[in-house]
Amino acid sequence: MPVRKPRRRTALETAASTPFALFAAVIGGLGLFLIGVQMMTEGLKLAAGRALGDLLERGTATAPRGLAAGYLITALVQSSTAVTVASIGFVNTGLLPLKNALWVVFGSNVGTTMNAWLVATLGFSVKIEVFALPFVGIGALLMFAGRTLRSRSLGQALAGFGILFLGIEVLKDSFSDTGGLFELQDFIAPGLAGWFALIGIGVVLTFIMRATGAVIAIVITAAQGGLISIEAACAVVIGTNIGGSSTAILAAIGATSNARRLAAAHVIFNLVTGAAALLLLPLLIGLLDWLRGVLEQPATPALMIALFHTTFNVLGVLLMVPLAPGMLRLLGRMFRTREEEVARPQHLDANSLAIPDLAMHALRLELARAQGFAVAALSAAAQQPADGPALMRETAALQALAPAIGNYAHRLSAAPLPQALVEQLAHSLRTLRYQETAAVLIQEVAGLVRNLPEPSSQDFGSEIEAFREAVAQLAAASDSRREGFSPGAVSVLLDEVDRRYQSLKEALFLAGAHARLDIRAMQDWLRLASIARRAAKQAAKAARMIAALEEGTSATEAARSEEAEENAD
Structure with missing residues (x-):
């Protein structure tokens, strides 16, 4: 009887013969995968420079463009996080409107x-060793020998790409000898409770690792090794999508109302998409199996899971079009700040x-x-010291109210009005x-006064105080x-502000001239x-214009007076 020779393993293959060996191999493979993803993401972001930010800021004017920008940037840097x-940051600073950022996140x-x-x-x-190791070598060479930041960053991305696949190889080999011993779903309760448990596993793993891609890599390699069925793996993948919302929630803590609304939209999208995917899971699996047969693709669990992941995310985007x-x-009624309520x-x-007439x-x-x-x-800015919180609160309220006033005026202008x-x-x-x-x-x-020390009275402190008092009045x-x-009275006090300003300016020049x-x-x-x-x-011009509007007939004359002052300045 011929003796069967054992299969020869490569250096990267790991035999998971004991629970500890399996644990060590999974942890090591996952570590390699995460290091690779981190290196590739950071390297690509540095190599691209401002291009990614510019694409987010300027390439999202419509919903389809926002969707495309979100898809392309994520596909490039391999990090939806x-x-x-970045989208929450742009919304937080007002560079990206909420309705545009919404589609970037969906993409x-x-x-x-x-x-x-x-x-x-x-x-x-x-064969991963043949494929991945050259990327690691070339990337390392560029990292250490590159002369520019862009070339070194590109090298980091290439090395990370190779290390990512070395991690996949370790995970794949770890699970290959384990699938025949037991199946993970044997330990999960049957029925709907079991599906929710699998989704919960995906949520928890994604929350802990902060990396959806890492969890999906584990799920795919486990399914390919027979440790988990395709249906169970798909349920875990649904959980990874929901768990991916945790990063958006953390990023929105302490941010503006619009940033928190965007994070909430991300959560709603993932919950709606996850619920739809769970309800349609058997149908989607059957449809994907039929599609795989039509395309004559090999019946691999990895391909089925990737198809499922893509299909239910695209389905989620289609659901969002009418929603x-x-x-x-x-969302506009949620997370309203005090300033928004007041305004x-x-x-x-x-x-x-x-x-x-009533509208006017x-x-x-x-x-x-x-x-x-x-x-x-203005009164808060004139205080000593300036009341920063009150200043920002009042200006924020004004800036929140102004668009509503402008929109109302625009709607009124569309009506036939007398001259x-x-x-x-x-x-x-x-x-x-x-x-x-x-x-x-x-x-x-407010920004300037924080960085300026108070002058002593013998320098120009008295002029500063007199100027502040005039502004406050x-x-x-x-x-x-x-x-x-x-x-x-406003005009008289404005003249006093000008007089105090000239005195302060002269005192500042003298203080500078005398060192x-x-x-x-x-x-x-x-x-x-x-x-x-x-x-x-x-502020004074606005006050005089409001008074002129109340009088009605003198508004034109007041406007001409303000124009003359502006030209004189």
């Missing part, structure tokens, strides 16, 4: 399926648009509210521009809702005073 966190979910395809195709159809408008409306219009009733009156009332925010912010109301509407928009400009300038003041007088409000003040510090103080004066002038 990076794309999701990133489809893009992350490329990881499953890499594992399913290259990981099981080629996205309603989702945006729902909700109180007078802009859509029914009033049918009566232009409502617009004037809302402009008076906006003026209240502007002068409160007098057309002029009043134009002056209303001019008033809103003054208020928005004041808010931006006040925020600049002007702010109080410029609130058009205040009892006894007088545009004439009592560093030249750079002198320039910073001059810039601060100039911006504060401009903010005060914008």
Whole structure:
């Protein structure tokens, strides 16, 4: 009887003959995979430079473009986490509107399926040592011998790509001898409870590892080795999609309302997609098996899982097409900040648009509210020290209210209006521009004043105090809702601000000339005073325009007066 020779193993193959050997091999293979993914992601991001950020910022004007950008960037850097966190960051800073970022995140979910395809195709159809080791060698050579950051980053990405597949090889060999011993689903309760348990495993593993691709790689290699059935593996993959939401949730903690809404949209997308995939799991498996037969592809679990992962993510995007408008409306009512609540219009009733005179009156009332925010912010900036939280709170409220006022004015302009109301509407928009400009300038003041030390009284401290007092008095007088409000008093106090500004400017020049003040510090103080004066002038102009609008007939004359002042400046 011939003696059967044992199969010769390569250096990378690991025999999982004992539970400890299996554990060690899985941990080692997973470690290699995660290191490879990290190196490849970071290397590609560095090699691409600003291109990825620019694509996110400028290439997402429509839903299809946002979807394509999310897919392409995720497929390139192999990290939906990076794309999701970047999208939340762009939304947080106002560079990317929520409705556009929504589709970027949806596209990133489809893009992350490329990881499953890499594992399913290259990981099981080629000899990995021959394929991966050259990437590691070439990548290492570029990393250490490259002359530019881009070449070294590209080398890091290539090396990471090779290490990623070496990790897959270790995982594959670890599970290859284990599938015949037991199946994981033998330890899972049958029925619906068992499916939820498998989904829960995917959620927990993804939350712990913070890497959807790593969990999917384990699932595919386990299924390919016979440790888990295709149906059970697909259930775990559903869990990885849901667990991937954890990164978005963590990134949105402490962020703006829109950033938190985007994170919530990511969670809703993954929950809806996961529920649809679970309900249709037998049907999807049957459909994919039929499709595999039509395409005459080999009946490998790895291919089936990759097809399933892609199919239910694409299905999720298709579900979102009719659901996205309603989702945006729902999210708009969630996570509202105090500033957003305060800044909700109180007078802009859509029914009033049918009566232009009534609509114009409502617009004037809302402009008076906006003026209240502007002068409160200016008053906070004039305090010693400046009240930073109040300043940011009031400017944020104004900037949240301004778009609603502008939109209402735009809708009113579409109606047939008499010439007098057309002029009043134009002056209303001019008033809103003054208020928005004041808010931006006040925020600049807040940024500058944090970095400037208080001067001593013998330098120019008294001039600073006098200037601040003049600005504070002007702010109080410029609130058009205040009892006894007088545009004439506003003009007088504005002249006083100008006089105090000139005195302060002269004192700063003298302090710099006599070396009592560093030249750079002198320039910073001059810039601060100039911006504060401009903010005060914008608030005063808005106050006088509101008064002119209330009088009705003198609005045109007031506008000409403001234009003359602007030209004089």
